[in-house]
Amino acid sequence: MLDLKSISRVFSNGDESVTALEDLSLTIHKNEFVAFMGSSGSGKSTLMNILGCLDRPNQGEYFIDNRNVAELDDAELSHIRNKHIGFIFQTFHLLPKLDAISNIKLPLRYSTTSEQEGHQTALELLERVGLGHRIHHKPFEMSGGQRQRVAIARALINQPSVILADEPTGNLDSKTSLEIMNLLNELHQQGQTIVMVTHEDEIAHHAQRVIHMKDGKILKEEVNR
Numbered sequence: 001m002l003d004l005k006s007i008s009r010v011f012s013n014g015d016e017s018v019t020a021l022e023d024l025s026l027t028i029h030k031n032e033f034v035a036f037m038g039s040s041g042s043g044k045s046t047l048m049n050i051l052g053c054l055d056r057p058n059q060g061e062y063f064i065d066n067r068n069v070a071e072l073d074d075a076e077l078s079h080i081r082n083k084h085i086g087f088i089f090q091t092f093h094l095l096p097k098l099d100a101i102s103n104i105k106l107p108l109r110y111s112t113t114s115e116q117e118g119h120q121t122a123l124e125l126l127e128r129v130g131l132g133h134r135i136h137h138k139p140f141e142m143s144g145g146q147r148q149r150v151a152i153a154r155a156l157i158n159q160p161s162v163i164l165a166d167e168p169t170g171n172l173d174s175k176t177s178l179e180i181m182n183l184l185n186e187l188h189q190q191g192q193t194i195v196m197v198t199h200e201d202e203i204a205h206h207a208q209r210v211i212h213m214k215d216g217k218i219l220k221e222e223v224n225r
């Protein structure tokens with residue numbers, strides 16, 4: 001489903017250049033749960049940004065469902081970002097002034113879903129992430145774990161083909177992290193494709209496949225279970 005072919009990403013500012021990804025090839029199949037690990041600066045977030053079509057490689061090709069991302073125009077790209085990819089971040093990225101349900105409905109602004117249908121779906125998602133009783137709470141009125149649940153519900157609202165989660169438990173204590181991982185596991189069991197970055201072995205252990213990165217390359221892969 002996601003296919004990277006000899007991807008390189010070099011950042012250059014002035015006369016300095018940093019190779020964040022180097023000749024990296026990778027296939028992620030539908031319904032896989034993949035975790036990326038590796039030291040700080042090894043290129044994990046850069047890779048996630050490319051997978052999420054937020055950034056482009058300097059070299060190599062990226063295919064989503066056999067479509068070459070480089071050949072998509074802006075409209076097609078934003079359609080893919082909005083409809084096919086759900087993002088979850090370490091710092092949640094919720095809008096502070098909006099309550100839980102309004103945050104979840106945000107990605108619907110660019111869709112043709114009716115307000116009523118969108119509202120219903122958002123309510124169902126809030127239930128599904130265990131926050132049916134926090135519909136009108138704003139981010140500052142919720143715990144970290146609850147905020148991440150809202151962010152997960154928001155990532156799910158357009159029924160994305162893949163969820164990209166960059167250190168989803170990076171700001172959470174271990175008990176809350178486990179709750180979030182249980183939720184991601186549940187989504188995976190229901191057929192969701194998940195690609196995650198983490199620094200913690202315990203968190204990575206929830207994935208089927210753990211890919212270790214070093215200096216912008218894949219160092220090794222492990223298969224769990």
Ligand SMILES: Nc1ncnc2c1ncn2[C@@H]1O[C@H](COP(=O)(O)OP(=O)(O)OP(=O)(O)O)[C@@H](O)[C@H]1O
Nearest residue numbers: 011012018019020039040041042043044045046047
């Ligand atoms: N926009 C940018 N401009 C210049 N260099 C960048 C940019 N983004 C990333 N880099 C560099 O690319 C390398 C990989 O960065 P990346 O953010 O992908 O690492 P990471 O594996 O996610 O690290 P961490 O675990 O700390 O989040 C780093 O050396 C970083 O400094």
Ligand SMILES: [Mg+2]
Nearest residue numbers: 044045046166
């Ligand atoms: Mg990172």
